[in-house]
Amino acid sequence: MDADLLLLLRMQNGDDEAIEAFVRKYYPRILQYCRLHLGDPGHAEDCTQETFARFFRTLPQYRHYGKAANYLYVIAGNLCRDHYRRPAEIPLDTLPEQPVDPIASFDLRMDLRQALGRLPPELREVTVLYFLQGQPQKEIARILGIGLPLVKYRLRRAKELLKNWLEKEAVQ
Numbered sequence: 001m002d003a004d005l006l007l008l009l010r011m012q013n014g015d016d017e018a019i020e021a022f023v024r025k026y027y028p029r030i031l032q033y034c035r036l037h038l039g040d041p042g043h044a045e046d047c048t049q050e051t052f053a054r055f056f057r058t059l060p061q062y063r064h065y066g067k068a069a070n071y072l073y074v075i076a077g078n079l080c081r082d083h084y085r086r087p088a089e090i091p092l093d094t095l096p097e098q099p100v101d102p103i104a105s106f107d108l109r110m111d112l113r114q115a116l117g118r119l120p121p122e123l124r125e126v127t128v129l130y131f132l133q134g135q136p137q138k139e140i141a142r143i144l145g146i147g148l149p150l151v152k153y154r155l156r157r158a159k160e161l162l163k164n165w166l167e168k169e170a171v172q
Contacts (some may be wrong), residue, residue: 005064007021032132080125118161123154123161130155
């Protein structure tokens, strides 16, 4: 029996310690995912909290089929897409005070958030899950509900676009 299943069973039985352990385990990854999608730390925090709120509202009906993280990513991804549908402009020009991930420590000429922000949403989502969240391609396909060939195509297309943009920035 995997650790997530045990936590989920304890949570479904009202164990507050299990809920805390679950949140501690997944909150940083979901927050980082939302930050990379939304760019604004405040919006990312709100989206992450709403992700867990929705997860816990559906907890009594939740059926564990593998990884609880995948379900959290699906919820967070939907919330991020909903955020993009809002008419408000998403600020992509500010970086957090501390690096969110190891990539932020490299001396890149182009701001990572701006580069990701330039990608179409479907390419950005696959890129964030694969390169920044470390999800395997099969898991990404499962999370997004798309085929593995489409995941591979989107990753390849995102790499091409980012490479072209970075090369143009290096010339300038």
